Amino acid sequence: MIVVLPIALIICLLVIQGAPALSLKFLFSYPSEGMRAGGIFPAIVGTIYLVLGTIVFAVPLGVMAAVYLSEYARPNALTRLIRLSIVNLAGVPSIVYGLFGFGIFVLLLGFGVSLLAGSLTLALLVLPVVIVAAEEALLSVPQTFREASLALGATKWQTIRRVVLPNALPGVITGVVLAIARAAGETAPILFTVAAFYLPRLPRSVFDQAMALPYHLFIMSTQVPNAPPGIQWGTALTLLIIVLGMNLIAAVIRARFRRRRPW
């Protein structure tokens, strides 16, 4: 109860306060009158772009890392170091990622404040989630499948690609969806790497800045005096629906996987 109550209260409050603000016009129009009216369309689009960019970088890297850890790594000092790094990576405060991304991607590599820099920063942030979920999924594939494949003369890589990965896919997807939810909701990592206060148009290349829902919510609450509270509540509710929706999809995939698992 103690756990459920605050969550229920937050959701109730958001729905009560935010629902009246939600409308097609709110979702599909640009902010206007110095952010004090209009909608949040560019922030929604920016968040979608950021999520896509994060997936592009984090998923291949994360899945490859998980394949290495579960199929190739021997239990030695290097492997322990890698695992320790992943655990620690998951524990680093997100603002640190933001500053790291600003230093490396924005300044050092010269990407500027851009979708590219923001996606890379978010990708680093969600990498541990993807690796851990993917590795768990790979380890849940029975050893007998690997043995059967190798005994038929398959190479290790053929076994991984044709037998292990396809059977681990639902678990991998679960991790990906959780990563998306995380990437969509974070503010600190995008603060210095991609987020724009206001843009009159949508980003056109990966080197453009973008607006994003969590940052929009942050500025509407702190940087814009006399902003109507409806915009803030509406933004918060939209963000919550996107994130909870993602988590729900992850849960459904996982449940289906468990039920359909034939072994």
Next chain:
Amino acid sequence: MVDGDISVSIGDLNVYYGDFHAIKHVSVDIKARDITAFIGPSGSGKSTVLRAVDRMNELIPGARTTGEVVIDDRNIYEPDVDVVELRKRVGMVFQRANPFPMSVFDNVAYGLRIHGTASGKELGAHVERSLRAAALWDEVKDKLRQSAFALSGGQQQRLCIARVLAVGPEILLMDEPASALDPISTLRIEDLMRDLAKQYTIIIVTHNMQQAARVSTYTGFFLSGELIEFGRSDKIFTKPEDKRTEGYITGRFG
């Protein structure tokens, strides 16, 4: 000790798991196109010797093998032996039927696809041939697209045999292939083995002495990692020379 062609010649085989000396100086010849059974109590090392013939022990971390296993005048433990080629020639059927979570057809086609042996129309013909050879075709010809898990346990095990046959091996290793099956399915597997023995060299590991006596021409008795006695099955099961063999087959231990 063995008449006729020899398919596999094991010489002074030792297998270690870490510090544990699991297989001790085992030497035995396996007759070609015939059935040889390995019997012995649990932990006697019979499965380990079997797995040494297609180098499957290498998958176990910390396992080490010395001695030789000669197939076609070549020791398969020489460093330049291609394990993939070896495992194409030496197929393995496991204790529990372990079809892949794919359709019946894809299970049999798996080996053909990874080795690029057949494709298109040829693939279908090859799959049918393998299923027929495993005495399964008539039962599954209308279920080729269904999941392999929809088959019964005995059918799944014959599917695994078909999957191995499709790769075109000369030697079949069977690790208690019927121990998880009911008596009827077990008899079908034994019939199949006798049929396959016309073309293939078969080594079977079994706990079931009646089974060994029924299907095999030669039998080896293992105890604590040593090959205690080896000879024609009719002799091993009626007039064993070693007291320990006699004790085991008469049920005094094991």
